[in-house]
Amino acid sequence: MSPRVREDSVHPRRLIGRSRSARSAPFALCAASAIARPLNFTVRRQPGVAMLFTRFLTLLSILLICIGDAHASDAPLAHDADQVKQLQDLLVQAYIHRDVAALDRILADDYTFVTDRGNLTTKQQVLGSFGAGGDRTIASYEIADATVRVYGDAAVMVYRYVSRETYKGHDDSGNYRVTRVFARLGGRWRIVAGQETRIVL
DSSP states (O other), X not given: OOOOOOHHHHOHHHHHTTOTTGGGOHHHHHHHHHHHHHHHHHHHHXXXXXXXXHHHHHHHHHHHHHHHXXXXXXXXXXXXXXXXXXXXXXXXXXXXXXXXXXXXXXXXXXXXXXXXXXXXXXXHHHHHHHSTTOSEEEEEEEEEEEXXXXXXXEXXXXXXXXXXXXXXXXXXXXXXXXXXXXXXETTEEEEEEEEEEEOOO
C-alpha cells in the first residue's frame, strides 16, 4: 500500500510561510503554488515523485528565503549611506563656521588626512587650524559626484569639491577629488581618514 503524503509536507504555502523573508517574494510564491497544483494528483499516487517534489519545494523555499534576506539587507545599507553623507555635510558646516566642538565629535581621535601636497595632518592639527588664531578659513565648499560604499562598520566616500579658502593668509581655493574613510565607533559613524588630490583643469 502506497504511503500517503501529508499535504502540509508538500504544500508550498505551509513551507514558505514560515519565513518572514520569503513572504517578501510574492511572485515566486505564486509560481511555486502554480507548480504544485497540476502535480498534486501525481504526487499523491507515486511516492518516489512525492519525495522528489518535497525536496524541490524545500530547495525553493530556501532560495526564496535567501532572496528575501538579500532584499532586506539593502535597507540598512542605504540607511548607513545616508548617515555617512549627513556626517560629511556636518563636517563641511563645521569647517565653514569654524566649529571646533563639532569637528571634535565628527573626527575620530586617530584621524589622519593626506593633503594634495602629500603632508600628513592629524586631528589635533585640524582642530588647531580652525580654532582661535587658526590659519585656515573656508568660505564655501561645494560637493559634487559623491558616491558612498558601505562595508559593514566601514564606509568609503569619494567626491569632488570646489572651495574658496585661505591657508596661512594665502588663497588656497581649488578643485579637488577626495576619498574619505568612515567607521562605526561606539555605535555611531565617525571619519577616520582621508586623502585629496588637486584637479588640474
